[in-house]
Amino acid sequence: MGRQETLGFVLIAAVLMAWMYFTSPQRQPQQSSAPASAETSAVSSPVPQSSSGTIAPQQQAAVPAPVSDRYGKYFSGTDAGTEQIITIETDHYIAELSTKGGTVKRWTLKKHSTWDRHPVQMVNDASGDFNVLFTTTDGRTINTKNHYFQPSVSTNGTVRLTDEQTYTLQFTLKAAEGNIVKTMVFKNGTYDFDGGVSFNNMQNVVANYEYQILWEHGVTYTEYNSVDESNLAAAYTYGGGELKEVNAASDGEAPKEDPSGQTDWVAVRSKYFAVAMMAKDKQAAGAYLEGEHRTAANGGVVEKYSIALKYPYKNTIQETAWVTMFIGPLEFTTIKSYDRDLDKIMSLGWSWIRPITEYIFIPLFRLLHSFISNYGLVIIIFSILIKLALQPLTKSSMNSMRRMQKLQPMMQELREKYKNDANQMNIQTMKLYKDYGVNPAGGCLPLLLQLPILYALYSLFTASIELRQEPFIFWMTDLSVPDVLIPLPFTIPLLGNFISGLTLAMGITMFVQQKQTVTDPSQQALVWMMPIMMTVMFNHFPSGLNLYYFVFNLLSIGQQYYFNMRHKDEPLQKVPEHKRKPGFLEKMQQKIPQQPKKK
Numbered sequence: 001m002g003r004q005e006t007l008g009f010v011l012i013a014a015v016l017m018a019w020m021y022f023t024s025p026q027r028q029p030q031q032s033s034a035p036a037s038a039e040t041s042a043v044s045s046p047v048p049q050s051s052s053g054t055i056a057p058q059q060q061a062a063v064p065a066p067v068s069d070r071y072g073k074y075f076s077g078t079d080a081g082t083e084q085i086i087t088i089e090t091d092h093y094i095a096e097l098s099t100k101g102g103t104v105k106r107w108t109l110k111k112h113s114t115w116d117r118h119p120v121q122m123v124n125d126a127s128g129d130f131n132v133l134f135t136t137t138d139g140r141t142i143n144t145k146n147h148y149f150q151p152s153v154s155t156n157g158t159v160r161l162t163d164e165q166t167y168t169l170q171f172t173l174k175a176a177e178g179n180i181v182k183t184m185v186f187k188n189g190t191y192d193f194d195g196g197v198s199f200n201n202m203q204n205v206v207a208n209y210e211y212q213i214l215w216e217h218g219v220t221y222t223e224y225n226s227v228d229e230s231n232l233a234a235a236y237t238y239g240g241g242e243l244k245e246v247n248a249a250s251d252g253e254a255p256k257e258d259p260s261g262q263t264d265w266v267a268v269r270s271k272y273f274a275v276a277m278m279a280k281d282k283q284a285a286g287a288y289l290e291g292e293h294r295t296a297a298n299g300g301v302v303e304k305y306s307i308a309l310k311y312p313y314k315n316t317i318q319e320t321a322w323v324t325m326f327i328g329p330l331e332f333t334t335i336k337s338y339d340r341d342l343d344k345i346m347s348l349g350w351s352w353i354r355p356i357t358e359y360i361f362i363p364l365f366r367l368l369h370s371f372i373s374n375y376g377l378v379i380i381i382f383s384i385l386i387k388l389a390l391q392p393l394t395k396s397s398m399n400s401m402r403r404m405q406k407l408q409p410m411m412q413e414l415r416e417k418y419k420n421d422a423n424q425m426n427i428q429t430m431k432l433y434k435d436y437g438v439n440p441a442g443g444c445l446p447l448l449l450q451l452p453i454l455y456a457l458y459s460l461f462t463a464s465i466e467l468r469q470e471p472f473i474f475w476m477t478d479l480s481v482p483d484v485l486i487p488l489p490f491t492i493p494l495l496g497n498f499i500s501g502l503t504l505a506m507g508i509t510m511f512v513q514q515k516q517t518v519t520d521p522s523q524q525a526l527v528w529m530m531p532i533m534m535t536v537m538f539n540h541f542p543s544g545l546n547l548y549y550f551v552f553n554l555l556s557i558g559q560q561y562y563f564n565m566r567h568k569d570e571p572l573q574k575v576p577e578h579k580r581k582p583g584f585l586e587k588m589q590q591k592i593p594q595q596p597k598k599k
Contacts, residue, residue: 082099088169091189104130122220133212135206136206212311213323215268330465485498
């Protein structure tokens with residue numbers, strides 16, 4: 001391996017190290033799903049609202065006003081009543097709806113569980129969510145979560161939907177003038193419901209010509225590693241083809257976005273789950289997003305996000321806005337099926353990487369799983385197919401590196417011969433490359449071309465809900481998290497307090513690869529440097545990703561061994577004169593002005 005290849009590998013290593021340093025999840029414990037909810041509730045207390053209708057910063061609690069005055073003349077007394085719970089059960093979820101606020105009090109996913117095997121509960125506040133916010137003409141800010149609605153049914157029972165059944169439920173809030181009706185239409189087989197908000201005969205009640213439909217408390221955390229989950233948590237708004245994001249990435253940070261104009265949807269996500277509010281008929285005239293970042297126990301992190309769609313109030317007899325509320329898992333096919341560009345909130349890599357993930361890797365992954373139930377075996381087959389697809393690049397790299405190794409003795413002679421004439425040495429070196437048809441960048445260029453593919457795979461494996469809680473074999477019980485083979489009683493910087501079995505295996509195979517390719521004694525440090533660095537950084541990565549790299553490395557070792565044996569005694573031959581073409585480096589060399597020789 002020559003200096004150019006060494007430089008190429010060092011640059012690639014530097015890029016990988018920088019990327020992994022800033023993206024590597026650190027394994028931080030949560031106590032249990034219950035404490036996680038408790039921690040979240042610390043930042044999920046009711047959020048006071050500003051008179052303008054946007055979610056305002058929390059302030060000191062004021063002494064409660066008399067009931068008759070707190071909500072003004074239009075809604076006085078509507079905050080008193082008896083709460084009733086109505087349950088809707090489908091194949092995918094169990095929704096509990098409360099007459100207090102007409103809210104979604106609980107939304108339990110039947111097919112998903114938390115890291116400690118409790119059903120995933122999506123609603124992140126005990127009072128429920130999905131509320132309406134507006135200001136009255138007598139100066140009161142009304143959030144419907146504080147007021148009691150009358151349901152269209154009078155029972156606390158459960159409605160079970162099967163096949164293609166639907167069910168419509170209405171909640172009515174009666175004001176001194178007019179009323180507000182919240183309509184919810186549930187259908188089996190989906191993770192959503194259609195929600196309608198109607199203002200009837202309230203021309204003298206609603207002020208500021210605007211109201212908001214809110215989801216105030218984000219998504220409940222479900223994973224063991226709250227830091228990793230927070231790394232992917234964010235809120236989004238999409239309208240006019242533009243995506244805006246609010247990400248409370250730093251402690252104490254509370255970013256906000258308050259865009260106006262046509263808005264298609266707003267959404268909030270965690271690592272694997274999301275809530276999205278999609279405006280129907282493009283009626284929404286703006287959005288509001290707000291985030292909050294707080295530290296939690298045991299080095300954990302909690303981020304909470306609030307989202308809202310803004311609607312114009314036109315002061316007519318009846319005004320209705322409809323939204324589709326998605327509350328469920330971030331499954332690509334499910335999200336994509338809405339055909340609203342909602343998949344933009346999914347972690348599929350940078351914009352120029354996403355097509356590789358979306359149109360190649362995800363369909364291939366799903367195809368393999370359609371006839372292989374174990375995702376570990378799917379990843380192994382997937383690795384083999386990717387290796388075969390990269391065969392032309394790998395073969396080109398091996399050929400170039402072999403030729404460069406064969407040229408080393410001749411290049412050393414040139415260095416000795418022209419050690420006092422750098423310009424002539426460069427000319428003769430370029431001529432040597434041309435004579436033997438060698439591209440000095442040929443060894444590392446194919447490796448650089450593979451980086452987009454590797455990053456697309458990283459994006460696929462680190463946030464793919466399909467791998468979540470999926471076992472492989474032995475101690476590898478969840479391919480979406482690190483496989484802890486050896487727990488440590490202490491913490492090592494970067495490495496953490498455990499050793500991953502698959503990461504260790506990946507590091508060993510990388511060491512073997514380096515031994516195969518690095519033949520220059522002066523560059524033996526590379527044999528150890530890359531495997532150690534990659535092992536340390538990959539120790540926190542999902543075991544599914546490390547399984548892929550381990551299998552890929554094994555295949556590369558076998559391929560390199562076969563290549564070396566086949567070309568072991570093959571001599572380096574000059575390229576016939578009529579087939580020689582100047583390479584890129586030679587063309588650049590020819591454009592450099594020649595320095596006159598010193599007399």
